[in-house]
Amino acid sequence: MREAAPSPRARGRPRKTEDERDDGNRRQALIAAAARLFHQKGYDATSTREIAAQVGMQPGSPFYHFGQKQDLLLAVMVEGMQQAIARQNAACARWGEQVSPHERLRVLVRNQLDVLLGPDSDFIPVMLYEWRSLSAEQRQTITQLKDGYETAWTPVLQALHDSGHLQCPVPLARLMIFGALNWTVQWYRAPGPQARHTRPHRVSLDALTDAALGLFTGVAPPRPASSPPA
Amino acid sequence: MREAAPSPRARGRPRKTEDERDDGNRRQALIAAAARLFHQKGYDATSTREIAAQVGMQPGSPFYHFGQKQDLLLAVMVEGMQQAIARQNAACARWGEQVSPHERLRVLVRNQLDVLLGPDSDFIPVMLYEWRSLSAEQRQTITQLKDGYETAWTPVLQALHDSGHLQCPVPLARLMIFGALNWTVQWYRAPGPQARHTRPHRVSLDALTDAALGLFTGVAPPRPASSPPA
DNA sequence: CCTACCGATCGGTAGG
DNA sequence: CCTACCGATCGGTAGG
Numbered sequence: 001m002r003e004a005a006p007s008p009r010a011r012g013r014p015r016k017t018e019d020e021r022d023d024g025n026r027r028q029a030l031i032a033a034a035a036r037l038f039h040q041k042g043y044d045a046t047s048t049r050e051i052a053a054q055v056g057m058q059p060g061s062p063f064y065h066f067g068q069k070q071d072l073l074l075a076v077m078v079e080g081m082q083q084a085i086a087r088q089n090a091a092c093a094r095w096g097e098q099v100s101p102h103e104r105l106r107v108l109v110r111n112q113l114d115v116l117l118g119p120d121s122d123f124i125p126v127m128l129y130e131w132r133s134l135s136a137e138q139r140q141t142i143t144q145l146k147d148g149y150e151t152a153w154t155p156v157l158q159a160l161h162d163s164g165h166l167q168c169p170v171p172l173a174r175l176m177i178f179g180a181l182n183w184t185v186q187w188y189r190a191p192g193p194q195a196r197h198t199r200p201h202r203v204s205l206d207a208l209t210d211a212a213l214g215l216f217t218g219v220a221p222p223r224p225a226s227s228p229p230a
Numbered sequence: 231m232r233e234a235a236p237s238p239r240a241r242g243r244p245r246k247t248e249d250e251r252d253d254g255n256r257r258q259a260l261i262a263a264a265a266r267l268f269h270q271k272g273y274d275a276t277s278t279r280e281i282a283a284q285v286g287m288q289p290g291s292p293f294y295h296f297g298q299k300q301d302l303l304l305a306v307m308v309e310g311m312q313q314a315i316a317r318q319n320a321a322c323a324r325w326g327e328q329v330s331p332h333e334r335l336r337v338l339v340r341n342q343l344d345v346l347l348g349p350d351s352d353f354i355p356v357m358l359y360e361w362r363s364l365s366a367e368q369r370q371t372i373t374q375l376k377d378g379y380e381t382a383w384t385p386v387l388q389a390l391h392d393s394g395h396l397q398c399p400v401p402l403a404r405l406m407i408f409g410a411l412n413w414t415v416q417w418y419r420a421p422g423p424q425a426r427h428t429r430p431h432r433v434s435l436d437a438l439t440d441a442a443l444g445l446f447t448g449v450a451p452p453r454p455a456s457s458p459p460a
Numbered sequence: 461c462c463t464a465c466c467g468a469t470c471g472g473t474a475g476g
Numbered sequence: 477c478c479t480a481c482c483g484a485t486c487g488g489t490a491g492g
Binding site (some may be wrong): 297300 | 477485487489
Binding site for chain 1 (some may be wrong): 272273413
């Protein structure tokens with residue numbers, strides 16, 4: 001750390017370099033690093049020391065921001081759910097009254113796949129696969145967020161059920177559809193730059209969306225000719 | 231086999247009580263206890279000491295049977311896959327040439343749900359959710375078993391696809407169907423004895439099978455006889 | 461399979 | 477947020 005001789009009037013503790021000045025920024029850095037490591041190696045297998053090292057902190061310093069390791073896990077999940085809800089709301093806000101249930105389901109599925117597999121997609125997988133490591137109290141927090149997220153799905157599935165395009169009780173359909181999508185985290189790999197890939201785990205998210213809709217609703221993709229205008 | 235007071239000629243080290251005499255039995259006991267604990271609390275969160283205590287051993291004794299903790303995990307998974315394959319083979323052997331693809335898929339799905347959620351169903355969930363904790367070499371062992379298990383599904387799905395009952399590329403259909411089924415481990419709870427349950431996570435495995443088939447193939451259950459009252 | 465034990469790691473804290 | 481540290485736990489082993 002290089003600082004010009006502090007002016008005689010400088011107060012408070014000396015600041016570090018420009019990038020490290022903001023406390024909230026450091027906290028966010030910890031959450032992001034934790035999300036990455038929890039996703040890669042699992043919660044139990046990741047030490048708080050590793051997380052600290054990733055952001056250039058000393059071993060004990062994460063506990064200045066988070067009382068316990070568990071609180072860091074909770075923060076990762078909350079961050080993930082808030083992002084997912086925000087994206088879903090934005091996507092749904094774009095459709096008008098006239099959009100068919102099929103198209104609505106497509107938007108919901110595509111958004112969920114993006115949250116699970118797209119850029120910055122460490123948070124939600126951690127939420128899905130590290131649920132066990134939360135305390136009972138923490139689970140309630142996440143459950144509330146998750147319920148809010150899932151609420152948007154029920155009327156869409158109900159409409160498809162009523163029109164005979166979903167031969168399955170709606171609550172079970174929701175659980176199994178989420179299962180099929182959430183499980184992609186286990187096998188999906190983004191398509192490389194080498195042009196076409198025929199391996200099923202290397203398709204695009206759009207192709208995966210088509211496949212999911214075909215499987216669930218029995219309707220081959222009526223893909224919109226181009227992406228809808230903004 | 232009960233032995234009276236040992237004859238004067240008895241050889242070898244003294245035996246323990248009747249139940250503990252068989253070495254293979256003790257090894258199996260460790261595997262079963264490990265499966266239960268790994269399923270309940272996760273691999274990393276389970277100590278070898280706990281597993282030992284569950285079968286009445288001292289803390290270091292599991293390492294007489296298994297070189298490392300990881301080997302115990304592998305043994306749990308191998309046991310689970312062997313059971314699953316055996317059950318699936320038995321179930322498939324019962325169908326003749328005339329069985330429709332729909333019925334074949336029903337048998338496969340029902341068997342998978344049984345393996346995931348039925349009695350003694352700790353092994354496969356451990357395999358699904360603790361994959362990360364295996365070494366690369368161990369993964370190969372399990373991958374081979376898993377490939378064998380999944381082989382039976384492809385022709386059935388292909389037949390459904392060819393007849394227009396599966397609007398989805400077969401390899402992706404297989405992955406997503408397994409996802410929907412495997413995910414049930416996260417939410418399914420066996421129905422209690424209190425008669426009917428309306429909560430979706432409390433249905434019977436038969437009802438769950440119907441729901442899955444309806445969702446994937448778009449065909450309402452051609453279930454024999456008993457339909458719920460209105 | 462038990463007894464006795466070790467080195468390493470880890471979550472977390474006191475104090476500044 | 478760093479320094480310095482602690483108590484607990486854990487996987488694993490030697491030797492019988």
